[in-house]
Amino acid sequence: MKAAQEDSFREFVEGSWHRLLRTAYLLTGDHGAAEDLVQTALMRTYKRWGAIERGDAPEVYVRRVMVNLNISAWRRRRVVEHVVAEPPERPEPGGRGDYQEAHAVRDELWRTVLTMPPRMRTVFVLRYFEDLSEAEVAAVMGCAVGSVKSQVARGLARLRAELRVEGSAR
Known part of the structure; x- marks a missing residue:
């Protein structure tokens, strides 16, 4: 990759990291899985950055990669339910701001x-x-x-x- 493209990619990552991480967290519900999802999506994006940066919306492309990766992960993952003897405590109504x-x-x-x-x-x-x-x-x-x-x-x-x-x- 050319130095100019690497600089462009680095600027893109620095400018969009927090938005992408927020989206990934909302998709996965887990902070660690969200970071992994963003990093994997950015690795895949990096390979094609020359073509992607010339497009209209590189962030849309990365978001699409994240959704596709997450969908693939669902298909591989088994659902695990945690059964507890008592339901979680609910706060008492009233007295709170x-x-x-x-x-x-x-x-x-x-x-x-x-x-x-x-x-x-x-x-x-x-x-x-x-x-x-x-x-x-x-x-x-x-x-x-x-x-x-x-x-x-x-x-x-x-x-x-x-x-x-x-x-x-x-």
């Missing part, structure tokens, strides 16, 4: 999103956390816009049902 309540709601929502099947979770991450349009999500995932819409609809129904059930248990 608005910030704490908002954090608790966000945490509950995120835990529910993490229980979604990987493809559905990827659609949610790209659509709602990365704020991509349905067409952009479809392009990143290599599927039809209708597939994105159906995954979103099923996911929202699942979130409503899960949060309603958890909310009524309080």
Whole structure:
């Protein structure tokens, strides 16, 4: 690789590392796995950087590589469930500030999103956390816009049902 391309790649990595890491964490739900995902995607991108940097959006390309790598990882990975004797403690309502309540709601929502099947979770991450349009999500995932819409609809129904059930248990 030419020195100018290496400099260009280094600048790209320094400028987009945190955004890519955030996306990877949202896709994997694990900090270590997120770092591995970004590094692997950047290694693959580095090999083709000359062609990629001339394109319109190198970050979109890297995000697509991350999604594809994550999908491949799902297919190889077995789901492991951890069964516990007692459900985790829920904080008592009242007596907490608005910030704490908002954090608790966000945490509950995120835990529910993490229980979604990987493809559905990827659609949610790209659509709602990365704020991509349905067409952009479809392009990143290599599927039809209708597939994105159906995954979103099923996911929202699942979130409503899960949060309603958890909310009524309080």
